[in-house]
Amino acid sequence: MKKNVLITGANRGVGLALVNAYLNAGWHVFACCRQPDLATELQQRQNETEALTLLALDVTDHQAILSLSQQMADIPLDLLINNAGYYGPKGYGFGNTDADEWRKVFEINTIAPLKLAEAFYPQLKSENPGIIACMSSKVGSMTENTSGGGYIYRSSKAALNSVVKSLSNDLLPEGIISVALHPGWVQTEMGGPNALIAPQTSAKGLMHVINNLSKIDSGTFLDYQGKAVAW
Template identity: 75%
Template structure:
């Protein structure tokens, strides 16, 4: 029987690479993005692969998230990958934080992953273990923050790490694993052209980490190479 994965932010970058990685491994993938009509690569993949289903979803539209969960009531999920993310403004300094952008980043990066976990809890519970993979960043690590700045994105990922940890405490006894993952500095629209690794390399590493997770790993902060990161 095929395993099932739900991946948000699946139309480009690491999200798209994860879709390809899991399809190649024989999984059934439910790929979500805000505008499926603009997701040319996803559409092409779907045309050639019956194991891929596309869903138009804004992760901050919680009524739509609940509706999708209802639509997928009978789909047991082995894996929920909270990949959709938003960086927000770059290059601002102390005293110049855009509050509206900060709220938007927190909504997408921190609140939406929890709401997705809550909505798809029944589907994750149907698998032992179901995994909630929260794609974070080491810039959300308090220990790693030695340079300051980056208030908006840093705070959203630090908060996401807290969400991942609380989900672990609440759901591990029920057989659901929750982790925070650092995908590396990736050559994407967010990471920029000078980043160190390709989306495919990041996705391959993340998949290897996720394949090897056990309930004892729940609540961990891990990078794409399998290294434990400090909070």
């Protein structure tokens, strides 16, 4: 029986690479993005395999999240990957923080992963308890922050890490594992052309880490190579 994974932000970058990695591993992938009609690579993969279901979802629309969960009520989830992310403005510096953009980044990076976990909790706890994997970033680490700046994105990922820790405390007694993952500095629209690794390298590493998680790993912050990242 195929395992099921739901991936947000699945139309490009690490999300798209994760879709392909899990399809190649024989999983059924539920790939979410805001505009599936514009996601040409996902559409092509959907034409090639019945193991890919392409779904429209704006992760900031909480009613849409609930509706999707109701639509998938009878489908057990082995894995929820909260990958959708937004960096916000760059290079603004101290004294120039755009509060509206800050709210938008928090909606996508911090609030949405929790609302998805809440909505898909029934599917994650049915049959074999599943895994909630939230795409965080090393820049959300307090220990790693030695350069300052990046107030908006840094704070959203630090807050996401706190969400993951609470999810672990609340859901691990039922067998559901929750982790924060650092994908590496990846060559994506967000990471830029000078990044160190390709999306495929990140996705392969992330999948290996997720596949080898045990209950003792719940509530931890790991990179794509399985190394612990300091809070």
